[in-house]
Amino acid sequence: MYWDHWSLNRVLILFVGLAFLLIGIQVTLYHYRQNFHNKAMWMPVIASPIFFAAGVILVWYNAAWLHALFIALMWVGAVAGLIGLYFHVRGVGIRVGGFALRNFMTGPPVILPMVFTAIAVLGLIAAYWKGM
Template identity: 75%
Template sequence: MNWSAWSLDRVLILFVSLAFLVIGIQVTMFHYRQNFTHKAMWVPVISSPIFLIVGLILTWYNASWLHTLFMVLMWFGVVDGLIGFYFHFRGVGIRVGGWALRNFLIGPPVTLPLMFTALSVLGLIAIYWKVW
């Protein structure tokens, strides 16, 4: 495989797709540990493998409808991550002691949904990338 012939956007889409595999495993373990007590916990667990599959297919099959689908999914990922940040931040605050440092250490990981958002933004950068 000749990687020097791959464009930057193609490499980024491959990276983002594989990163969603890893973050999807992490999200699934954290939410499983909490027994999926809130229905919103299922959204990143279900969407991560979809992002992975669509991104991998897009990496090898350059179809305009796949670009559109990937773009829509990445926008969904941005919104999902921001909503997750809200739920995680609120989850820390409702613990005994409120937003104390110890609650940030042992409560819901506040930065994980932001990582989900950041990966989605990187996917959007790859889709909107224009060579000048």
């Protein structure tokens, strides 16, 4: 399969790949700051560059197997973000004072795992788009 033009789903897949590069850098900085005290912290750090590479390669080389791999990776990313949300909410709750506003402000960023999931879901929308 070859790309004849830059369709919307092709642009979105490129955006998703680049977004995973950027969010991967941010996640790495946050988790490094916490010394990777939980092994689950490695998942988005390792997965983000893989998601980036898969998205960018798919934009330039639209092979069926690569398309299927991209879809599988985006499903993994969506689930990983939800798991991260659980860990981040739990991390806020175990701080002194529980779910107080100050703990949401200084504790693990609760929004970041949801952004990870949202980007993966956008990748799924682009991959399942009819124009592909």
